[in-house]
Amino acid sequence: MFENRPNRDAEVVLVGRSNVGKSTLMRELTGHDVSTGSKPGVTRQPNHFDWAAQDFMFTDLPGFGFMSGVEDERREQIQTEIVRYLEEYADRILAGVLVLDGKSAVEIIDRHADRGEVPHDVEMFHFLREVGIEPIVAVNKMDKVDDADERLNEICDRLGLYPPWQQWREETVAPIRAKRGSIEPLLECLRTRFREEKRDDLLGFVTS
Ligand SMILES: Nc1nc2c(ncn2[C@@H]2O[C@H](COP(=O)(O)OP(=O)(O)OP(=O)(O)O)[C@@H](O)[C@H]2O)c(=O)[nH]1
Numbered sequence: 001m002f003e004n005r006p007n008r009d010a011e012v013v014l015v016g017r018s019n020v021g022k023s024t025l026m027r028e029l030t031g032h033d034v035s036t037g038s039k040p041g042v043t044r045q046p047n048h049f050d051w052a053a054q055d056f057m058f059t060d061l062p063g064f065g066f067m068s069g070v071e072d073e074r075r076e077q078i079q080t081e082i083v084r085y086l087e088e089y090a091d092r093i094l095a096g097v098l099v100l101d102g103k104s105a106v107e108i109i110d111r112h113a114d115r116g117e118v119p120h121d122v123e124m125f126h127f128l129r130e131v132g133i134e135p136i137v138a139v140n141k142m143d144k145v146d147d148a149d150e151r152l153n154e155i156c157d158r159l160g161l162y163p164p165w166q167q168w169r170e171e172t173v174a175p176i177r178a179k180r181g182s183i184e185p186l187l188e189c190l191r192t193r194f195r196e197e198k199r200d201d202l203l204g205f206v207t208s
Pocket residue numbers: 017018019020021022023024025035036037038039040041042043044062063064140141142143144176177178179180
C-alpha cells in the first residue's frame with residue numbers, strides 16, 4: 001500500500017495518532033502545502049517531501065487510532081503498513097518524531113491503561129526504540145494546555161522518561177504549537193540528532 005516511497009538515504013518520519021497535527025507540522029517543516037483537517041483520518045498515504053540533491057526527506061505518515069469515516073479493517077491495514085514501513089526503513093530513519101496532542105494525550109493513555117490495554121502512543125514509543133529508531137516526542141497543541149510543565153512531566157512519566165521533562169529537552173521532548181508556527185524546540189532536538197549522526201550537512205533543513 002505504501003509504495004510511493006522515494007529512494008532516499010536519510011529520512012525523518014512523523015508518526016502519531018490521527019488528528020494530533022502531524023500534517024500541520026509537516027507544513028511547517030517543509031514549507032509545502034499539506035492537507036490537514038479537523039477530523040481524524042485525513043492522511044491515508046505517506047506524504048513524502050524529498051530533496052534529491054541532499055538525499056533527504058521528511059515523511060508524514062497516516063495516523064493510528066480512531067479515524068473518522070474509515071472502516072476498522074482498512075484502519076488496521078493502515079496500522080500494519082505503518083509498522084512495516086518503520087521496520088523496513090529503520091536503518092535510514094534519522095529520527096522518528098512521535099507527535100502527541102498535549103491537550104488529550106495523558107487522558108487517552110490513562111483511559112487505555114485503565115482498561116488493561118497498552119496505549120497506542122506508549123506502544124509506538126517503545127516500538128520505535130525496538131527497531132532502532134530513537135524517538136523524539138513532539139508535544140503539539142501546547143496552546144491548549146494550561147500548566148505546561150505539569151503536563152509535560154505527566155507525558156514523560158507515561159513514556160518511562162524520568163521527570164522533570166526539562167532534562168529531556170534538546171534531545172527527546174519538544175513542546176510545540178505547529179498551527180502557530182512555533183516548532184523551535186523540535187528543530188533543536190532534530191539538530192542534536194543530526195549532529196549525533198554526523199549529518200551536519202542536513203542542518204539546513206532544521207534551522208529556523
Ligand atoms: N490548537 C491547535 N490546533 C492544532 C495545532 N496543530 C494542528 N492543529 C489542528 O489539529 C487538527 C488536525 O491537524 P492535522 O495536521 O490534519 O493532523 P494529523 O495528525 O495530520 O491528522 P491525520 O492526518 O488525520 O492523522 C487541525 O484542525 C489542525 O488545525 C496546534 O498547535 N494547536
